[in-house]
């Protein structure tokens with residue numbers, strides 16, 4: 686998972702940050718990474734991909750240094766068209782880099798963050814991207 690995130694950062698996110706904002710991506714604000722729990726924090730049902738360390742939840746992207754006019758792009762509350770376009774491009778690139786991508790609009794549990802994971806789906810080439 687670390688390798689997949691690292692590759693995504695280098696080949697997609699950093700170029701997108703430079704292209705859209707002319708700034709470096711300096712941090713990801715993340716929630717759960719490796720965390721033993723069931724899907725969507727339910728008490729029953731399938732184990733989450735977070736339980737095996739194969740998933741990451743991203744809440745925001747930090748661009749540039751805060752002291753030098755840096756900005757944060759929130760997944761839940763993008764601030765204007767530029768942020769929205771950046772998030773759309775990020776999400777599209779995530780669909781190529783990970784096996785599952787869920788975010789705002791997919792379901793209530795993912796309304797405020799982007800979930801990415803590398804769990805193989807039934808068909809090796811199949812991806813779940815919502």
Ligand SMILES: [Zn+2]
Pocket residue numbers: 717735740741742800801
């Ligand atoms: Zn998640």
